[in-house]
Amino acid sequence: MPHSTPAAISAELAAFMVDSEWTALPASVQNEARRATLNWLGCTLGGCRDDTTDRLCATLVDFAGPPRATLLGRGQSSDALSAALINAVSGNVLDFDDTHLATVVHPTAVVAPALLALAEQQRSSGTEFLHALALGIECACRIGNAAGAAHYEGGWHISATCGVFGAAAAAGRLLGLDATQMNHALGIAATSASGLRMMLGSMAKCYNIGHAARSGLQAALLAARGYTSSARGLEARRGFLHVLAADGADAGAVTRELGTQWEINALAYKPYPCGVVIHPVIDGCLDLRAEHATDATAVASIEIDVNPLAIKLCGNPAPRDGLEAKLSIAHSVAAALLDGAAGVVQYADARVRDPALIRLRDRVHLNADPVIGKEQARVRIISASGTTHELFVPHARGSRGRPLSEVELDTKFRGLAGGVLAPAQIDTTLGVCAALESCADVGELARAAAGLPQEFFTS
């Protein structure tokens, strides 16, 4: 039995965001908010010196306001709205951030940067931050559930279009909005929602994420100043769900079992910096290579059976650079078999253009099989001599069926932060994050992960 009538979905969601109490959250939710923070922070440090982030910073430097929010890993600060945008791009550029698999929403990539920038400016506590983060992630994922496949298939970059609501809700919570203001914040988010999926493969992909983070934070700030919008931005006949998801939207999913069913518990953390639907394929390749000591140069053919969505998203047989390679099963297979790894270096431009890798890549064949789940894959490696090794991966590493452990998350963070923070800073950041619930000022986390100044930003 649904808890809400379709007439009041925005209002009910807003009231939940305002009334929620930290102590009433399940321990699993509280814990996952901390894990999501750590994973996001690592991804942001890994991406903070990417060329994409550099160009964004160089663009904004002449327009940014008083420096009150840290640009993570860049050793400088900016105004919170600019910091939300920049840190969001840093956190998404490597395609290493978390995923809500049911919707393919990457919620933390949008919510966390908007929230941390605001939290640092207003010296919020660690618990306030974790609570608002959990609520914002919940908001983004639930709207993703409601918009559903019709929205994604329609061409929308769902992490951005649904993430903007999460950023608005999280920031609104931290600003102490009342239920009416929160509803207006959601309405302003609805009318700010943008981002085309076709931008995947160009710098504009992570701009979508950054633009959503900035727009969501701005929506909450506006609502706090009494700025108004429609009170039914989600469910109205011409609201977000109908206009951007047409008749495919299940509006009731936004508030169904709200407060009892938590979507944050469904987050998956990536072990590889590429499209999440490629992960089970990489698992299969790495495991077969390890088990059979596969000689990649003697491989005649590699047959990959995957869910049709994986081919739709990542079927590119000939990526031209690292950005495109992150969305290429063929490249990932070849790199995993040649290198025995699928890390940041395997998606560098130079690796993508290696002739030996390209030769192997051209031997990869993809088969769509709707019976295979999105976190599953079957890999068959056929050698020149005719030997065939086959492996079915039932749960990708990092998926809900095989979640990353605390140690694996720490290891991932250390790997990503290693090029940006000194060893002592890494330890400090991990320590602050582990004890975030007892941290009086979450700005400590941002400052621990600040890193050294980047010359490019001073342009």
Place this chain on the structure above:
Amino acid sequence: MPHSTPAAISAELAAFMVDSEWTALPASVQNEARRATLNWLGCTLGGCRDDTTDRLCATLVDFAGPPRATLLGRGQSSDALSAALINAVSGNVLDFDDTHLATVVHPTAVVAPALLALAEQQRSSGTEFLHALALGIECACRIGNAAGAAHYEGGWHISATCGVFGAAAAAGRLLGLDATQMNHALGIAATSASGLRMMLGSMAKCYNIGHAARSGLQAALLAARGYTSSARGLEARRGFLHVLAADGADAGAVTRELGTQWEINALAYKPYPCGVVIHPVIDGCLDLRAEHATDATAVASIEIDVNPLAIKLCGNPAPRDGLEAKLSIAHSVAAALLDGAAGVVQYADARVRDPALIRLRDRVHLNADPVIGKEQARVRIISASGTTHELFVPHARGSRGRPLSEVELDTKFRGLAGGVLAPAQIDTTLGVCAALESCADVGELARAAAGLPQEFFTS
């Protein structure tokens, strides 16, 4: 015969924006760019001290960068991105800005504020400004033509969704982008396009315009720094036109007769600060009232025949405040018959709540007639004694069939600027605008219209 294949629309549009020469533009286009500037400037001064603008400024003051662009009528400056947003909201809040009737796009409201903020910062000449403005308006209106009714009927606020391209193109022109960069700017604009039509009637309506102005300017600035996007943001299978206008889009309309047919020549300037589809109705009411000395208190019934779109957009029979009244035929009819005017004061909250006006408003009956054009109306006033007066308006004042004269435009400007600028400043502003083509630094125009500082902005 179309000039372009569907495969290269974004690229062809970008090349046109880059290659266009001022001296090759028809004199009518050059002149209309100046008229559009003057009309927009007046609307901006009229709206610059609205509560909506105040709340926006109060929100942004803590986040704004170095003051290099004037906040028109507010006596202060801000960074160009914030100024673009704020001035765009000022210029649209009164619903008094220009209209491209074929699409109901209000192009200058988005393009001009983005452009003027940038032009002031980089001290562009008046001709450079007018040229870029004409190109940006052309871009927005042509994309509106291509997206067409399917887009608008789908629930999109077309001025914002198409305006963002215009702002990007105009700013990109002023930044001297090459054709590839301009194409990327258009792509970033495509993935930034947002704005729901349902927000009309709340503060979020003009936020859509402001958000588009800021996003468009930011898209051009990013492209100038080498930020990339899809090169086929408009026409690709999952590009703007397909995702936001589905199969209703006529992609070829973007570039058809580009450079020979100019949409800027189709701009209409409003004589009344309300939805443009209400204008012929007001004309009819004012003319009948003047001709027959109508006693509004003795009116039994008013029958209005209009295009169905007018009722869809402005059929609200009982607006609760000034914002809603701007989109209400019934209110406009009652106010015009009672006051003999339809100016800013007729759309003030207090006027909307006047019991005598509400009594007359309730006697207004609307009939949809698809034979009647969007700039036409038939008004029948039936008195308590049974006398009927009827008038058919073939061309609304301000429409293409009955354009506002130079004198009417000056008068409109003086009326709007009167509450904000001193008389000498008004004369100076009109003088700079009239001679814009010979102005060495368009910042003169912004500074002439700066007005006195607003305390609220210092919050």
